[in-house]
Amino acid sequence: MLDTKILSGIEASHALYDSLHDRIHALKEKGITPGLAAILVGEDPASQIYVRNKTKRFDALGLKSDLYRLEDSVSEQELLDLIAKINADDSFHGILVQLPLPKHIDSDKVIHAIDPKKDVDGFHPENAGLLSIGRPRFVPCTPKGIMFILKHFNVDLNGKHVVVVGRSNIVGRPVSVLSSLKSLGNATVTLCHSGTSDLKYFTQQADVVVAAMGSPEFLDASFIKEGACLVDVGINRIERDGKSIIVGDVNQSSVTGKASSLTPVPRGVGPMTIAMLVENTIVSAELLLLN
Numbered sequence: 001m002l003d004t005k006i007l008s009g010i011e012a013s014h015a016l017y018d019s020l021h022d023r024i025h026a027l028k029e030k031g032i033t034p035g036l037a038a039i040l041v042g043e044d045p046a047s048q049i050y051v052r053n054k055t056k057r058f059d060a061l062g063l064k065s066d067l068y069r070l071e072d073s074v075s076e077q078e079l080l081d082l083i084a085k086i087n088a089d090d091s092f093h094g095i096l097v098q099l100p101l102p103k104h105i106d107s108d109k110v111i112h113a114i115d116p117k118k119d120v121d122g123f124h125p126e127n128a129g130l131l132s133i134g135r136p137r138f139v140p141c142t143p144k145g146i147m148f149i150l151k152h153f154n155v156d157l158n159g160k161h162v163v164v165v166g167r168s169n170i171v172g173r174p175v176s177v178l179s180s181l182k183s184l185g186n187a188t189v190t191l192c193h194s195g196t197s198d199l200k201y202f203t204q205q206a207d208v209v210v211a212a213m214g215s216p217e218f219l220d221a222s223f224i225k226e227g228a229c230l231v232d233v234g235i236n237r238i239e240r241d242g243k244s245i246i247v248g249d250v251n252q253s254s255v256t257g258k259a260s261s262l263t264p265v266p267r268g269v270g271p272m273t274i275a276m277l278v279e280n281t282i283v284s285a286e287l288l289l290l291n
Helices: 009-029 045-060 076-087 107-113 125-132 141-152 172-180 199-203 269-290
Strands: 035-041 064-070 094-097 161-165 188-192 208-211 229-232 236-240 243-247
Touching: 009 141, 009 269, 035 045, 035 076, 035 269, 045 064, 045 269, 064 076, 076 094, 076 107, 094 269, 125 172, 141 172, 141 229, 141 269, 161 172, 161 199, 172 188, 172 208, 188 199
Parallel strands: 035 064, 035 094, 161 188, 161 208, 208 229
Antiparallel strands: 236 243
16 A cells, blocks of 8 residues: 655645745836735635635735625626726736626636737637647646646656546646646657546546536545556535535545545646736736836
């Protein structure tokens, strides 16, 4: 039985924040305070907590962070008008529109409306395209956080087989690209999804498995080979013993002792997502100086 190492997102995120202080100071010496405009539509409790945690971190680092709260009933055009206003405001270097949006609003249209140079979530087609050709401007925060946490804990992807389970544009696809880029991961990557037949055939070959399918505790010890590293992106709320708890896509009790390492849920990938939003906003401010 292996001594499974826990890859703490808390530890890795604090290491990143420590490395950002000099960059923040250098920008402020030039009269620039990196600023984020966060837009929250509706009263979704999870979204409210997430946005609040993001703005708290910006405040703690002495960065500018403004939250725009809009009612569920806001029209698509009103939201687009607000984005246009923030696009033109030089005090904001990043724009975050918290997803999901109400059904009457076209999320793609909203993402396309954000200035690509302020798209710190990395979802705009221009930024997705730059990532796909290996010249990323902004990388989506969760995939970027995954790469950072692996590097922080010395998980070397070079020449390894990485299996990503889940093909979303937010996590699965971008982390597949990042892992395969010669300058970052240089791994051989297999992207699996709901249409994959015999999922175990692929995951049992993997040196690293990134689980991002949104299925509570789906991936157990039978899916992996001994010594595999597991990155659990899932955040699922379930009822257990009369209590509401958060679990990932990996059955952590099952894989402990067989996996070499794993990211916990909570306190794994989640803290890194917020940390990378901070860094992307700083990157945006730094790019402004170069233009």
